[in-house]
Amino acid sequence: MSTQRIYQLLISFAIITAIAFVSDKSRVMASILSVMPLSMTLGLWFIYTGAHGDASVTADFSRMIPFGLIPTALFVVVRWLGFRQGWSLWPVLIVGYSI
Numbered sequence: 001m002s003t004q005r006i007y008q009l010l011i012s013f014a015i016i017t018a019i020a021f022v023s024d025k026s027r028v029m030a031s032i033l034s035v036m037p038l039s040m041t042l043g044l045w046f047i048y049t050g051a052h053g054d055a056s057v058t059a060d061f062s063r064m065i066p067f068g069l070i071p072t073a074l075f076v077v078v079r080w081l082g083f084r085q086g087w088s089l090w091p092v093l094i095v096g097y098s099i
Contacts, residue, residue, distance in 0.1 A: 004049050012042055040065055074099050 015038055023030035043065075044058060051057035075096045082092035 008042065008046055008049070015042075071099075 015033075019030055019033045022033060044061065047061045048054075048058045078096040078099050079092050082095060087095075
């Protein structure tokens with residue numbers, strides 16, 4: 001495993017850990033951190049370095065990101081509606097991922 005990949009994994013782990021720790025203090029801050037475009041940025045970094053800096057590969061990945069936002073938006077709406085109806089976590093996640 002390359003040093004670059006180790007850095008990428010450590011940074012990804014640090015972000016997830018930060019969200020977990022922040023959620024104990026502030027649900028609002030945890031939700032803000034959760035929806036920031038961090039995963040897109042990490043994805044771009046992974047793709048760019050995996051393609052050895054090939055901008056055309058990264059451009060193709062970037063072009064597809066908006067299409068990935070559509071199911072993400074649907075997932076968020078389903079979660080919100082499910083929790084508003086009083087569902088527990090697992091049914092919300094199962095239905096959200098199914099949609």
